[in-house]
Amino acid sequence: MSCHAEQELSTPDMLQGHIELHHHLFGYLKSMALRCAADLGVPSAIHRRGGAATISDIAADTGVHPAKLPHLRRIMRVLTGAGIFAANDEPSSGRRRRRDGDTGAATLYQAAHGGVPAWEMTKRDSSYNRALNEACAVDTSFVMDIAVREGGDVFRGLSSLVDVGGGHGAAAMAIARAFPHIKCSVLDLPQAISEAPADGMVNFVAGNMFEYIPPANAVFLKYVLHCWGEQDCIKILQQCKKAIPARGGGEREEHEWKKIFLEAGFSDYKIKPILGFISVIEVYP
Numbered sequence: 001m002s003c004h005a006e007q008e009l010s011t012p013d014m015l016q017g018h019i020e021l022h023h024h025l026f027g028y029l030k031s032m033a034l035r036c037a038a039d040l041g042v043p044s045a046i047h048r049r050g051g052a053a054t055i056s057d058i059a060a061d062t063g064v065h066p067a068k069l070p071h072l073r074r075i076m077r078v079l080t081g082a083g084i085f086a087a088n089d090e091p092s093s094g095r096r097r098r099r100d101g102d103t104g105a106a107t108l109y110q111a112a113h114g115g116v117p118a119w120e121m122t123k124r125d126s127s128y129n130r131a132l133n134e135a136c137a138v139d140t141s142f143v144m145d146i147a148v149r150e151g152g153d154v155f156r157g158l159s160s161l162v163d164v165g166g167g168h169g170a171a172a173m174a175i176a177r178a179f180p181h182i183k184c185s186v187l188d189l190p191q192a193i194s195e196a197p198a199d200g201m202v203n204f205v206a207g208n209m210f211e212y213i214p215p216a217n218a219v220f221l222k223y224v225l226h227c228w229g230e231q232d233c234i235k236i237l238q239q240c241k242k243a244i245p246a247r248g249g250g251e252r253e254e255h256e257w258k259k260i261f262l263e264a265g266f267s268d269y270k271i272k273p274i275l276g277f278i279s280v281i282e283v284y285p
Ligand SMILES: C[S@@+](CC[C@H](N)C(=O)[O-])C[C@H]1O[C@@H](n2cnc3c(N)ncnc32)[C@H](O)[C@@H]1O
Pocket: 119, 122, 136, 137, 140, 164, 165, 166, 167, 168, 170, 171, 187, 188, 189, 192, 207, 208, 209, 210, 221, 222, 223, 224, 227
């Protein structure tokens, strides 16, 4: 047996490894989904409909509550991907959004933990808190080093950034390493911030993103919004918007000028350098 751990791996190899790890991590989903479909009697329901049924038909015939339709749709998508069922595109099959109220009062996590939401559990159970923060940090530092290398252009031109729900700061640190001039902060709940590594690279702020986000040129959110229903996402994004100062006058890059010119109705423009960094911009109607 051998292992490639000592070798320098290319980005595609690293990403392939990451995908394979996720396949193992979530491998149980297929068997759980299959068991769920069998317990609900989905195959018989389809059979009784002559071999083809919509998700709504299946829900009606198996007694699945209408509020759980998005969940049934996801289970069927997993099993279709696994080749157990086949799908024609239903008009609504593109909808993947989770809405507040879809799941009733509690999420699956809450149902499995006596009604306690995940971020309340991190406050109550220090070993769970540590495990979750460390797991996020390890995965995030791996992904972010690659993301910054491959798509780091989005951070160019920023002087400050706040990573909201940034945990132990792995993403903010990757950004700060690649762009040392960007003042990076992390906002997270006190139980996450209290154990974050204080290396001076990143400024940690304990708080609640529903109440206040420290001001910065840009707000970064990674693996945060997917934890929340629609209404909560809107509240978080409203706080994000408040944190980013409205843009007044200032220096702009070419693509930013281009957007303004085109939105103003001009058809084209030309930038003519004339002296050092001074240029003339011609704008054509
Ligand atoms: C799934 S983790 C993602 C962590 C990090 N962004 C990453 O990708 O590794 C979600 C984070 O949101 C934080 N969080 C949850 N509720 C929060 C709130 N009300 N205010 C600030 N952070 C919150 C959690 O503590 C946790 O660190």
